[in-house]
Amino acid sequence: MPVTAGDIDAVCELINDLCGICLDASKSYLIESRLGQIVEKHGCTSYADLVQKVRRGTDASLKNQVVDAITTNETLFFRDSYLFEALRYKALPELIDSKEKTAFPTRLRLWSAACSTGQEPYSLAMTLAEMIPDVNRWDIQIMGTDISDAVIAKASRGWYATHEIERGVSPERLQRFFLADGSGWRVRDEIRAMCSFQRQNLLEPLGMSARFDMVFCRNVAIYFTREVRRDLFQRIATTMSPQGYLFVGAQEFLADIGPNFAPQNHCRGTFYRPNMTNIPVYVR
Template identity: 45%
Template sequence: MLKITPDEVNLISRYIHRVSGILLDQTKAYLIESRLGRLVEEMGLSSYRALYEKVRFDGSKTLERKIIDAITTNETLFFRDASPFQLLQHKILPDLIDRRSGKSSGLLPISIRIWSAGCSTGQEVYSIAIVLKELLPDLRKFSIKLLGTDISDSAVAQASYGQYSKFEIERGLPRDKLLKYFNANGNHWKVKDEIRAMATFKKQNLMESFLGLGRFDIIFCRNVAIYFTLEDRKKLFEKIANSLEGDGYLIIGASESLTGICSRFEPKRHLKSVFYQLRE
C-alpha cells in the first residue's frame, strides 16, 4: 500500500478536520493509509497529495463523500454498553412519561423525541426502538420521533435499510430480541417493519448547524466527540444544549465527561450510570 509522507498527513488531516470535525495527527498516519490507500489506488493516483488536489476541485462532492465514508469509524453494536439502555428503560423514560402525562389532557398522544447523534449504521437507534417497544406495548398512546444522524452516507444508507450480517447481529443482540424483532434474509437479518417504522435517518455533520432538527427530550451522543478537538467539543455540546428540552436528558459515552466543556449541563447519577440535564 502507498506510504503517506508527514507533509501529506498534515494536508489530509487538515482537510478531514475541515469537512468533518474529526481530528487526526501524525500518530494516525497508519489510519489514513489503511482507510484511504485503496481509494488512492482505485483512482490511479500517485500520492495522497494528488487525492487532496482532486477532492479540492470536485464540485460534485462525490469524492468528499467517499473520503468521509472511508475515514469515519463505524464501530458500533446493538445495546453497546448495556448501562445506557437500562438507564433509558428504568429511569429516563418512566420519569419523562410521568411528567408528560401530568401535562397532557389525555386526548393527544404523549410526545417523545429522541436523537441519536452519530448513529453510524443504526444499531443504537434500533436498540432504543426495542426498549421503547418493550416498555410501551401500546405505542398508539405516544407520538414517537426517533432520529438517527451520521456524517457518512453509506452508514445512513445501511441504517435506513436495517439489514445486518450475522457478525453484526451477534455483537450485543440477545437471541430472544433477534427472533422477536428481526426476520432472517439469506445470510443476513433485517429489522421488522414495526421497528423500522419507528425511526428516521438522515445525514448530519455535527460541525454544521442543527437548524431544522427541532428539539429533543433525549439525546444520545456517545463516543463521537472523542474524535474532535476541545474547541469543537465545546461548540458541539453548546449546540446540543440548545437542542434539548428544558427537562431533557443527554447520554454520552461511559469514558466521556462534560467537565470543562459545557457548564450548562449538570451530571446526575442513577445506580452505575451517569446522565446529564440542563442546569436550572
C-alpha cells in the same frame, strides 16, 4: 504509496475540516491503510494530490469516499448495557411521568447522532417497545443521523447479517423484533416505523425543528478538539426540550463545558440535563 510529512499535514487538515476528527503524525498508518486504495483508484500522485482533488470539489463522491474511509463505524446493538439500564430504570420513567400532564403526554422525540448503521436507534425503539405496553398508540419519532451516506442507507434498510445480530441481540429480542430474511435478519416494521434516518455533519448547522426529549451522541466527540467538542454540545443543547436528557460515551465528560452540564450517574451510566435548572449535582 508511502505517506510523507507533507501528506500527513494536508490530510489531517482536510479531515478536520470535513468532519472535525483531529489526527496527527502518529496516525500515518491509519491514513495509509484507509486512504491508500482511494489514492490509487483516482490516479493521485500522492496523498496531498488526493487532498487537492477533494478540495477542488469537482467530484462530490470523492469527498464522501474519504469521509467514509476515515470515520469509524464501529457499533452494535445495545452497546454499553449500563446506559440502557440508566435509560430503562431512571431517565425514561422520569420522562414519561413528566409528560403526563402536558398537552402531548404520549409524544416522544429522540435523536441518535452519529448513529452509524442504525443499531443504536433500533435499540432505543426496542427498549421503548419493551417498556410501553401500548407503544403503537404513542407518537414516537427516533431520528438517526450520520455523516456517511453509505451507513445511513444501510440503517434505513434495517437488514443485518447474523454476525451483527449476535453482537448484542438476545434470543428473546431476536424472536420479538426481527424477521429472518435471506442470510440475515430484518428489523420488524413496527420498530422501523419509529425510526428515520438522514445525513448530518455535526460540524454544520443542525437545523433541527424538533425539541428532543433525549439525545444520544456517543463516542464521536472524543475525536474532536476541545473547542469543537464544546461548540457541538452547546448547539445540541439548543435542540433539546427543557426536560431533555443527553447521553454521551463512557469516556466523554462534559462538566468542563459549563455549569449546566452537570453529570448525573445512575446504574453506572451517565447522562446530562443541560436545559434543566435546580438539578442535583452528582460527582463521579
